[in-house]
Amino acid sequence: MSATKHAATQNAAHLIAGRRIDGAGGAGGGQVRTNVDPASGAPTSAAPLESVREAEEAVQAAARAFETWSATPVGDRVQPLFRFKALLEQRAEELAAIVVREHGKTTAEAMGSVRRGIDCVEFACGAPGLMMGRTLPQIAVSTSFCRTEDQGGVGIDSSVDRLPLGVCVGITPFNFPVMVPLWMWPMAVACGNTFVLKPSEKDPTAALRVTELAHEAGLPPGVLNLVNGGPSVVDHLITHDRVAAVSFVGSTRAGEHIYKTSAGAGKRVQCMCGAKNHSIIMPDANRGAAIEGVTGSAFGNTGQRCLAGSVAVCVGDAAEWLVPGVVEAAKKIRIDRGDAPGCGMGPLIDAESKERVLKYIEFGIEDGATLALDGREADMPGEGNFVGPTVFDHCKPGMRVVEDEIFGPALSVMREETLDAAIATVNRSKYGNMAVIFTSSGHDARRFGAKVEAGMLGVNVGVPAPMAAFPFAGWKKSFYGDLHANGEDGVRFYTKQRVTVTRWL
Numbered sequence: 021m022s023a024t025k026h027a028a029t030q031n032a033a034h035l036i037a038g039r040r041i042d043g044a045g046g047a048g049g050g051q052v053r054t055n056v057d058p059a060s061g062a063p064t065s066a067a068p069l070e071s072v073r074e075a076e077e078a079v080q081a082a083a084r085a086f087e088t089w090s091a092t093p094v095g096d097r098v099q100p101l102f103r104f105k106a107l108l109e110q111r112a113e114e115l116a117a118i119v120v121r122e123h124g125k126t127t128a129e130a131m132g133s134v135r136r137g138i139d140c141v142e143f144a145c146g147a148p149g150l151m152m153g154r155t156l157p158q159i160a161v162s163t164s165f166c167r168t169e170d171q172g173g174v175g176i177d178s179s180v181d182r183l184p185l186g187v188c189v190g191i192t193p194f195n196f197p198v199m200v201p202l203w204m205w206p207m208a209v210a211c212g213n214t215f216v217l218k219p220s221e222k223d224p225t226a227a228l229r230v231t232e233l234a235h236e237a238g239l240p241p242g243v244l245n246l247v248n249g250g251p252s253v254v255d256h257l258i259t260h261d262r263v264a265a266v267s268f269v270g271s272t273r274a275g276e277h278i279y280k281t282s283a284g285a286g287k288r289v290q291c292m293c294g295a296k297n298h299s300i301i302m303p304d305a306n307r308g309a310a311i312e313g314v315t316g317s318a319f320g321n322t323g324q325r326c327l328a329g330s331v332a333v334c335v336g337d338a339a340e341w342l343v344p345g346v347v348e349a350a351k352k353i354r355i356d357r358g359d360a361p362g363c364g365m366g367p368l369i370d371a372e373s374k375e376r377v378l379k380y381i382e383f384g385i386e387d388g389a390t391l392a393l394d395g396r397e398a399d400m401p402g403e404g405n406f407v408g409p410t411v412f413d414h415c416k417p418g419m420r421v422v423e424d425e426i427f428g429p430a431l432s433v434m435r436e437e438t439l440d441a442a443i444a445t446v447n448r449s450k451y452g453n454m455a456v457i458f459t460s461s462g463h464d465a466r467r468f469g470a471k472v473e474a475g476m477l478g479v480n481v482g483v484p485a486p487m488a489a490f491p492f493a494g495w496k497k498s499f500y501g502d503l504h505a506n507g508e509d510g511v512r513f514y515t516k517q518r519v520t521v522t523r524w525l
Contacts, residue, residue, distance in 0.1 A: 032067045032224040032248050034074045035231050037081035038241025043068040043248050053221045053250070058124035058367040059357035059404040065122060067221035069250030075216070075257055078245040082187040082214035083262045085242025090184045090212040098145045098210050104237035105141045108134070111233060115198055115226060120358040122223040123197060124366040124405070127359050129321050136485070137202035137230075140506065143488040147210035150511045153181040162523055177522045182515040184212030185288065186264035189257045191278065193270045194222035194369050195324045201227050203492070203505045204267045209243055211514040213265075217246045218257060222369055224248050258282040265514065267505065268292065269326075272425075272451075272497050279500035290501035290513055292326070292494055294425045295453035298446040299329040299482070300468065302439065303336040305458035306480070310338075311345035313458060313482030318431040319350060319409045320483070322365055324373070326498070327454050327476070327483050331415075331422060333434045333442040343413050343433055347393045350409035355400035367405040368428060374405040377428035381410055384421040384432070390414045395429060417448060425451070439464055440471075447473045452495030456481060475499065 034041040043052070043066075050070030057064050068074075089097070108115070116130035125133070160176040190204040197219060205215040219227035231246045247253065258266050258281055265288040268278045275293035282289040299317060301310050317329030334342055358366035368374045378396065385391060389412040398408020407429060415422050415432040422432050436442040446455050456478035457468040465479045475493035478484030486492055491504035503513040 032065050033228060034071065034078070034248055035228060035235070035246040036074065036078045037085075037245065038235055040232075041074065043071065043074075051250075055122065055222060055370075057121055057404075058369055059401065059406075061403060065223070065225050067224045067248045069221060069252070071247055071249040071253055072256050075218075075247045075249060075253045076260075078216045078247045079187060079257065079260050079262050081242040081245055082216050085240060086184075086186055086214045089209070089214055089240065089243050092212070094148045094151055094210070094212065097212065098147050100234070100238040101141055101145050101206055101210060104206075104234050104239070105138060105145065107233045107237050108138045108141065108230075112138070115229060117359070118226045118229060119197060119223070120366075122225050123194065123369060125321060125358050126363050126366050129366075130358065133196050133199040136488070137199040139488040140199070140202045141206045143506070144206035144210040147207070147511075150508070151182045151211060151515065153179060155179040174523055174525060178519065179522075180517050180519050182211070182511070183518055185514060185516055186213060187260075187262050188213045188215050188265045188267065188514065189263050190215065190217045191254055191257070191266070191268045191270070192217065192219050192227065194220035195321065195326075197223045197226040198230055200269050201230065203269070203510070205244055207506075207510045208265075208514045209239070211511065213514055214242060215244050216257060216263075217244065218249060218253060219246065221248060221250055254278070255281065258287065259285045263287060265289070267513075269505075275500055288513065290503055290505060291499065292492060292505060293498050293500065294451060295326045295328075295494065295498045296331060296423070296425050296449050296451045297327060297329050297454040297474075298331045298333055298449070298456075300439070300442045300446065300455070300457040300459075301332055301334045301338040301342050302457065302459035302461065302464055303338045304460040305338065306460065307341055307345065309480055310342060310458035311349055313456070313480070314342065314431070315346050315349040317456075317482035318346075319353060319365055319429045322368055323429040324369065324427055326494075327485055328427075329454070329456060329482060330426060330430065331432045331434060333436055333445050335436055335439055335442050339413070339433060339435050343392055343411065346431065347411055350393055350411065353409060355398055355406055355408055357401070357404070365409070365429065368407060369405065371405055373428065374407055377407045377410075377426060377430060380421055380424070380426045380428070380430060384412045384415075384419065384430075387419040387421065388416070389419055389421060389432065392433075417445065423449075439467060443468065443471045447471075450496060451498045453498035454478070454484060454494075456484060475504075
């Protein structure tokens with residue numbers, strides 16, 4: 021949580037060319053970020069922030085491994101991934117426990133995120149089929165240099181193949197330390213690339229453990245490398261001349277910098293960024309489903325996810341039953357350390373996050389919203405980074421709790437008279453990650469789908485998170501790039517196409 025000199029701390033390790041290297045803070049020393057259990061304050065890890073030398077070693081190791089790995093048949097490349105998937109299944113509880121301790125998720129949330137990561141590995145195991153190219157024989161006819169018996173000329177065939185890019189880099193966030201790295205590197209290495217992972221400095225232990233399991237499964241040295249670090253390490257990686265592609269998940273501010281810098285350096289880039297997601301509640305919605313969906317979407321993972329439904333737009337009289345329903349449901353959520361029996365919501369990741377959420381509660385009051393549920397008064401542990409579910413009602417456009425990504429357990433409720441007005445409210449947001457509607461009307465659901473400006477939609481679903489076979493398809497300032505993570509977009513992102521035109525004389 022604080023930056024201190026590395027001498028007094030036990031630092032997180034790097035894993036480069038198959039070797040675990042003590043995280044010594046970079047050449048000549050440097051700062052580390054000291055992390056604590058967000059529920060208790062007990063030390064958990066310390067990540068070096070200035071490991072530029074180690075980042076260089078990781079890129080060079082990946083570049084050396086690329087020549088052999090890219091020439092390995094794709095069927096052979098996925099064999100370690102099959103074994104890796106089996107290891108993840110066996111070690112899921114171990115990984116979830118690391119996430120609970122270092123991040124603060126509930127055990128159920130941590131297990132769910134590990135499960136989603138395993139799904140991504142499973143999808144990457146299908147690379148032999150996903151990488152298949154296309155062929156069109158006899159696309160044209162040539163009469164040049166034809167033999168007299170070749171009536172009509174000699175046929176020309178064309179084909180397109182998918183080939184690996186080279187060294188790829190992944191920069192991942194704190195909120196899903198197991199799942200998000202598995203969005204990236206399994207597909208990248210299955211496609212023949214090598215990879216350098218830079219996990220969040222806030223909770224680096226889970227990603228390191230997963231990387232160790234990948235090597236235990238037989239991934240060759242240098243194919244997957246992990247280096248810890250802060251902004252200087254990120255900037256070194258995303259501008260390195262041996263790096264071909266960069267994947268990022270995190271805030272819009274960081275994502276915009278990474279996209280512009282990486283693209284300016286000639287890299288292929290995908291940046292999944294921040295969000296302010298809206299749920300439209302129609303008067304004819306199933307009330308129980310809407311209340312449950314909005315509550316789970318706003319307060320699940322303590323609001324620390326880019327698919328959190330942080331704004332509910334109630335149409336007609338829907339607010340009259342939704343707001344009291346959500347408030348009552350939120351009051352029943354048990355707030356405790358993530359591994360406590362019956363826990364429904366854990367702490368925020370660090371003290372800075374807690375202070376940010378508390379600041380936005382004050383902003384909501386200052387801007388004139390009605391505080392229907394005050395998270396500062398919830399029944400929760402006295403120590404740790406806890407803030408209870410917070411509900412603001414009668415929110416208006418321009419309020420900071422409506423416009424800004426709070427990234428915490430705060431829900432803002434707005435009211436509109438018509439569906440079209442609600443859609444217009446959604447579309448005014450600079451973000452476009454997710455939007456959902458709760459309704460019993462197929463007509464309204466269809467109109468919502470046709471008009472709303474967001475890349476991931478839900479109908480009577482609180483969190484429409486795509487499964488691994490589909491892209492994580494944010495729009496607007498929620499995404500920078502052309503090809504999204506996961507699904508066929510992931511295959512396209514981590515490969516380049518080569519067209520061959522053939523004529524036999």
